[in-house]
Amino acid sequence: MDKMYKLLLVEDDNSLGYLLSEYLGMKDFAVTWAKDAAEAIVKTKTNVFDLAILDVMLPDMDGFELSQKIKGVNPELPFIFLTARSLKIDVLKGFSMGAVDYLKKPIDEEELVVRINALLSRLVQDQEEEEHVSRYEIGDYVLNMDNFDLSYKGQPIKLTGKEFDLLALLAKNKNQLCTHKEILTTVWDKNDYFNKKSLNVFVSHLRKHLGKDPKLSIVNVSRRGFMLRIEE
Structure with missing residues (x-):
């Protein structure tokens, strides 16, 4: 694997949690281990994960309920259930909750690891099959996704990496709200106070870069996020 995938493991059994986190770490995964649902919810709010592995039997909330809480925070995060339950109704319930896989204990x-790799490979393939957008026309500006540059009527404008990533996200969702959380987790990989302060600075920079076209504006939606508005 070229990329080190980030996994959230939610398991209250200390022995099993330690064993799985160590083993997965040896297999080049970056594992964050939460021992209950409350801790897991906090971690999903402050970190970006590629896959969650949820124990069904947790002390403060069952894994089924936890999966829905996590989907409220990150609806795109895929998850696998681990459970000692073997009843067919529980397996069906897991899949009905949106699980991509369901493994019964004792865990091999x-x-x-084979299941995780197969799932991640499939998810990556699905993403790559999505239509590739090579450029965004933003009023009189063009954002070139292949060359990572912005131009105004053919004149190049130098952007930093973060400025480019932020503008690309706003352009992809033009005339739609991008929440603070969506921006921070996509551009900075972490939703926290310090990055939120930085976000305001980067938005100010982009407003200056886009200032030559009066049809464009980056609107601050109070306490929610930002929107790239393009007047037709």
């Missing part, structure tokens, strides 16, 4: 670590 090698099988878990």
Whole structure:
């Protein structure tokens, strides 16, 4: 794997949690281990994960309910259930909740890794099959996604990496709200106070870069996020 995928493991059993986190770490995954649902919810709010592995039987909330809480925070995060339950109704319930896989305890670590790799490979393939957008026309500006540059009527404008990533996200969702959380987790990989302060600075920079076209504005939607508005 070229990329080190980030996994959220939610398991209240200390022995199993330690074993799985260590084993997955040896297999080049970056594992964050939460021992209950409350801790897991906090971690999903402050980190970006590629996959969540949820124990069904947790002390403060069952894994089914937790999966819905996590989907409220990050609806795109795929998850796998781990459970000692073997009833068919529980398996069906897991899949009905949106799980991409369901493993019964005792867990075979090698099988878990195979399942994770297969799921992540499929997700990556699905993303790559999405239509590739090579450029965004933003009023009189063009944002070139292949060359990572912005131009105004053919004249190049130098952007920093973060400025480019932020403008690309806003352009992709033009005339639609991008929440603070969506921006921070996409551009900075972390939703926290310090990055939120930085976001305001970067928005100010982009407003100056886009200032030559009066049809464009980056609107601050109070306490919610930003929107790239393009007047037709």
